Amino acid sequence: xxxxxxxxxxxxxxxxxxxxxxxxxxxxxLLLAASYYFYMCWKVEYIFLIVFSTLIDxxxxxxMEKFHEKRFKLPILLVSLISNLGLLFFFKYxxxxxxxxxxxxxxxxxxxxxxxxxxxxxxxxxxYTFQTLSYSIDVYFGRQKAExxxxxxxxxxxxxxxxxxxxxxxxxRLTPQLKEKHLFSYDNLVNGxxxxxxxxxxxxxxxxxxxGIVDEIYAAPEKFSSLExxxxxxxxxxxxxxxxxxxxxxxxxxxxxxxxRLMDNFNTPYLAKNISExxxxxxxxxxxxxxxxxxxxxxxxxxxKTRWVFNILVVFVVSGVWHGANWTFLIWGALFGVxxxxxxxxxxxxxxEREYTPYSFGHISLAVKTxxxxxxIWVFFRSQSFAEAINIFKLLYNNIGFAGAKxxxxxxxxxxxxTFIASDFLLYNKRFDVWLGNVPAIGxxxxxxxxxxxxxxxxGIENFPxxxxxx
Amino acid sequence: xxKKLSLKIVLLLVLxxxxxxxxxxxxxxxxxxxxxxxxxxxxxxPNDADIVYIGESSNITFRGDxxxxxxxxxxIGDYFPGLKTYDITKPAxxxxxYKVLLENIPVESKVKTIVVTLNLRxxxxxxxxxxxxxxxxxxxxxxxxxxxxxxRFLLSFKxxxxxxxxxxxxxxxxxxxxxxxxxxxxxxxxxxxxWDRWMSNxxxxxxxxxxxxxxxDLACHFIKSFGFQLDTxxxxxxxxxxxxxxxARKRNWNLVFNLLAENTGKAGELVGNDLTDLMNENVQILExxxxxxxxxxxxxxxxxxxxxxxxxxxxxxxxxxxxxxxxAKNVALALKHWYGDFYKEVHCDSRxxxxxxxxCDKGIIWGQMQTLTTDMAHxxxxxxxxxxxxxxxxxxxxxxxxxxxxxxxxxxVEFWLHQPSxxxxxxxxxxxxxxxxxxxxxxxxxxxxVKDINVWARYNISISVxxxxxxxxxxxxxxxxQSKEKIYIDDFKILVRD
Numbered sequence: 001x002x003x004x005x006x007x008x009x010x011x012x013x014x015x016x017x018x019x020x021x022x023x024x025x026x027x028x029x030l031l032l033a034a035s036y037y038f039y040m041c042w043k044v045e046y047i048f049l050i051v052f053s054t055l056i057d058x059x060x061x062x063x064m065e066k067f068h069e070k071r072f073k074l075p076i077l078l079v080s081l082i083s084n085l086g087l088l089f090f091f092k093y094x095x096x097x098x099x100x101x102x103x104x105x106x107x108x109x110x111x112x113x114x115x116x117x118x119x120x121x122x123x124x125x126x127x128y129t130f131q132t133l134s135y136s137i138d139v140y141f142g143r144q145k146a147e148x149x150x151x152x153x154x155x156x157x158x159x160x161x162x163x164x165x166x167x168x169x170x171x172x173r174l175t176p177q178l179k180e181k182h183l184f185s186y187d188n189l190v191n192g193x194x195x196x197x198x199x200x201x202x203x204x205x206x207x208x209x210x211x212g213i214v215d216e217i218y219a220a221p222e223k224f225s226s227l228e229x230x231x232x233x234x235x236x237x238x239x240x241x242x243x244x245x246x247x248x249x250x251x252x253x254x255x256x257x258x259x260x261r262l263m264d265n266f267n268t269p270y271l272a273k274n275i276s277e278x279x280x281x282x283x284x285x286x287x288x289x290x291x292x293x294x295x296x297x298x299x300x301x302x303x304x305k306t307r308w309v310f311n312i313l314v315v316f317v318v319s320g321v322w323h324g325a326n327w328t329f330l331i332w333g334a335l336f337g338v339x340x341x342x343x344x345x346x347x348x349x350x351x352x353e354r355e356y357t358p359y360s361f362g363h364i365s366l367a368v369k370t371x372x373x374x375x376x377i378w379v380f381f382r383s384q385s386f387a388e389a390i391n392i393f394k395l396l397y398n399n400i401g402f403a404g405a406k407x408x409x410x411x412x413x414x415x416x417x418x419t420f421i422a423s424d425f426l427l428y429n430k431r432f433d434v435w436l437g438n439v440p441a442i443g444x445x446x447x448x449x450x451x452x453x454x455x456x457x458x459x460g461i462e463n464f465p466x467x468x469x470x471x
Numbered sequence: 472x473x474k475k476l477s478l479k480i481v482l483l484l485v486l487x488x489x490x491x492x493x494x495x496x497x498x499x500x501x502x503x504x505x506x507x508x509x510x511x512x513x514x515x516x517p518n519d520a521d522i523v524y525i526g527e528s529s530n531i532t533f534r535g536d537x538x539x540x541x542x543x544x545x546x547i548g549d550y551f552p553g554l555k556t557y558d559i560t561k562p563a564x565x566x567x568x569y570k571v572l573l574e575n576i577p578v579e580s581k582v583k584t585i586v587v588t589l590n591l592r593x594x595x596x597x598x599x600x601x602x603x604x605x606x607x608x609x610x611x612x613x614x615x616x617x618x619x620x621x622x623r624f625l626l627s628f629k630x631x632x633x634x635x636x637x638x639x640x641x642x643x644x645x646x647x648x649x650x651x652x653x654x655x656x657x658x659x660x661x662x663x664x665x666w667d668r669w670m671s672n673x674x675x676x677x678x679x680x681x682x683x684x685x686x687x688d689l690a691c692h693f694i695k696s697f698g699f700q701l702d703t704x705x706x707x708x709x710x711x712x713x714x715x716x717x718x719a720r721k722r723n724w725n726l727v728f729n730l731l732a733e734n735t736g737k738a739g740e741l742v743g744n745d746l747t748d749l750m751n752e753n754v755q756i757l758e759x760x761x762x763x764x765x766x767x768x769x770x771x772x773x774x775x776x777x778x779x780x781x782x783x784x785x786x787x788x789x790x791x792x793x794x795x796x797x798x799a800k801n802v803a804l805a806l807k808h809w810y811g812d813f814y815k816e817v818h819c820d821s822r823x824x825x826x827x828x829x830x831c832d833k834g835i836i837w838g839q840m841q842t843l844t845t846d847m848a849h850x851x852x853x854x855x856x857x858x859x860x861x862x863x864x865x866x867x868x869x870x871x872x873x874x875x876x877x878x879x880x881x882x883x884v885e886f887w888l889h890q891p892s893x894x895x896x897x898x899x900x901x902x903x904x905x906x907x908x909x910x911x912x913x914x915x916x917x918x919x920x921v922k923d924i925n926v927w928a929r930y931n932i933s934i935s936v937x938x939x940x941x942x943x944x945x946x947x948x949x950x951x952x953q954s955k956e957k958i959y960i961d962d963f964k965i966l967v968r969d
Contacts (some may be wrong), residue, residue, distance in 0.1 A: 449490060
């Protein structure tokens with residue numbers, strides 16, 4: 001079930017109404033049933049993967065807690081890691097690994113053909129496996145008590161607003177909220193709805209309208225001049241941002257109405273002054289996951305310089321590969337790592353980065369610099385192959401002054417696009433619901449009218465699913 | 472809190488009403504033209520139409536060597552010269568689409584009779600789950616009978632049958648597998664998949680006993696298109712037609728279902744009687760089912776011979792002229808039930824044609840096609856512009872001598888005209904030329920008949936054919952406008968009458 005579908009528009013109010021109507025002790029059953037139903041609307045049989053992951057980590061948690069010594073806990077943790085990562089590998093990376101091994105075998109003359117599998121990647125598998133993994137690791141390190149209630153644990157793994165594309169929540173943050181008795185709150189309702197409406201706006205009006213233009217560029221870039229290709233790259237930066245942050249806002253808003261606060265996943269990332277800050281503002285739940293469960297265990301920055309460089313590169317490369325089974329994602333992650341390291345070195349050397357007043361010349365200049373870098377790196381993320389990405393860069397250079405095809409960008413799209421950029425400036429370090437709550441009533445209702453009208457009248461009407469569903 | 476919440480809900484409703492007004496006033500029409508262009512098909516039907524024929528490509532498809540390339544609906548119109556017959560033709564459509572289009576005929580319309588194409592193949596799973604459905608269903612959302620803003624909401628949230636091509640293939644293959652045959656005797660196939668597979672494996676043999684791939688393909692298409700047993704309770708197409716019956720009842724329309732001819736000759740030759748028996752049984756079921764509901768069903772199933780099917784390697788209901796005329800005649804005979812007084816026998820001879828129509832849109836080639844413009848149109852998108860240097864409108868040309876003298880006593884010319892003023896000297900011209908007689912030229916003043924300006928107005932004139940031109944090698948009919956005023960001509964109709 002997609003958020004931007006009539007099914008969800010009907011499903012959400014029903015679940016929320018029932019949530020507040022039934023006694024607290026039954027709510028976990030309702031939410032679990034709703035979450036499983038939500039997932040099964042996409043593909044019924046893949047629910048067993050979630051159930052499998054849930055059961056493995058539930059029992060691993062319980063068994064790990066029975067032991068105090070790590071040497072006894074470790075095999076159990078390994079069961080959890082191997083099960084979850086094995087599942088992820090099998091569904092997400094098996095074909096990629098097989099294809100590359102076959103190529104390698106071919107090159108070195110070994111007659112071995114590893115068969116490819118023909119199945120659909122389970123939606124959200126990268127998200128929920130990471131969520132359950134974090135629980136097992138926390139229990140292993142004693143940071144988290146094992147959950148005894150299988151129902152609540154299953155709900156933690158599958159809570160529908162964030163099941164298929166995050167935010168990737170930690171057990172210690174989400175489960176107490178699921179267990180807490182929430183009374184209906186007018187403020188939660190209003191703030192949740194504000195987030196949902198804004199999420200719909202940026203997904204359906206911004207991302208879905210930009211999508212067609214970006215697809216046109218990437219389908220036949222050789223037809224376009226450098227300037228048009230640049231427009232395509234610019235639009236992709238905003239397409240992926242609005243697509244994913246729009247999804248996250250709808251997820252956060254939906255949970256918020258029930259009184260459950262999911263973590264913020266985006267905070268105006270294109271106003272970041274450097275790559276480090278960009279990753280503190282972009283897909284925050286994933287960056288912090290990698291920080292806590294990969295970067296810190298590797299030693300973080302409390303290690304020798306060469307080791308630190310290694311740690312940084314590992315984290316970014318793994319983060320790239322997390323997104324998809326393709327060399328382009330690996331390169332995308334690696335590029336972020338390299339630029340992160342270069343920026344750190346330059347900053348130390350030149351001391352160009354310090355505290356800047358928001359919107360000051362220094363802030364904006366650095367933000368523009370970061371945005372340009374990120375925009376070029378996105379080329380690897382969007383391209384289907386390394387060759388396609390390189391071709392884009394070649395054409396950017398070769399097609400200067402080339403009188404090629406022109407992108408047809410309707411005037412209204414420019415208006416929405418610029419409005420979205422303006423809203424990012426307006427919401428720097430703020431959240432939309434909070435900001436709107438402080439606007440006088442007349443202004444607030446004008447914004448509601450504008451958003452509702454835009455969503456209904458200007459939504460892209462081709463069938464564009466959320467980009468991050470594929471991860 | 473309840474008071475606060477109620478107030479906000481009321482405010483939201485008011486906001487939505489205002490937004491609906493804004494959308495309807497300033498945005499709806501352009502959205503219709505962008506996303507629901509087929510509304511123009513309905514709008515092209517004037518309110519004073521008597522009969523509306525609604526169908527798919529079977530209505531308009533012709534064969535290159537047809538002398539008369541007009542649609543079935545126009546042939547039906549020939550039988551009722553005193554009535555106004557129009558068509559709504561949307562290729563690849565079916566009853567589910569017709570229903571929504573018919574709902575959009577304005578209530579003030581005087582339409583009395585609707586002839587609905589009933590295509591047996593449209594009851595088959597492959598058509599029901601066709602990959603064309605997504606775009607067809609999408610194009611209907613904005614013209615549903617709800618407030619415009621709500622319709623746009625449905626479109627934005629993709630509340631229509633939206634599926635990928637592979638999902639559709641999966642659907643109809645599942646349906647084929649699920650629908651098992653219950654046939655008398657020892658029918659060897661459990662379902663259409665087995666039947667198709669058997670045909671594909673065994674194949675049709677050519678005269679040398681070799682596997683004939685094109686003929687085998689065609690045989691498989693026949694099996695997949697017609698190898699089903701109609702279930703009037705479960706087949707979704709049945710309920711689409713039922714909805715049309717319900718609508719006709721509400722709007723007080725006479726209803727005719729025109730059950731199209733299929734190439735049963737070829738189907739029998741390639742696949743055998745099992746298939747043609749099945750087709751006839753299904754048609755019988757449909758005929759009985761809808762007749763019981765008070766609909767006049769015209770059964771054309773076996774009425775058109777193989778030589779009249781345009782596509783010889785596919786199962787489409789595309790007929791050459793004689794095939795279209797046959798279907799039209801059967802419908803016309805059924806329409807006599809209501810319009811006996813208007814019925815007039817048509818002398819049908821494939822060697823000549825007496826009725827001609829050009830709507831400037833469907834690619835019918837007349838002279839001066841360069842005058843077509845999208846500036847404005849009475850129907851469709853184009854009309855022919857004359858004046859301001861463009862002296863001649865699209866020009867009808869025909870060898871008048873091929874029509875027997877007894878059938879060409881009068882020429883009736885009708886077209887729609889849009890003139891900005893009466894400051895012009897435009898004329899309808901009839902010109903004839905040929906060997907052995909003096910060229911003929913006569914102009915009929917237009918503004919003396921049509922005085923309306925800046926609206927589409929109908930020009931209609933009946934002219935006696937002078938004996939002197941009856942043997943003309945070529946007769947030309949056109950509008951001549953040598954003034955600076957631009958005049959637009961559309962839906963040009965010529966009828967040569969006895």
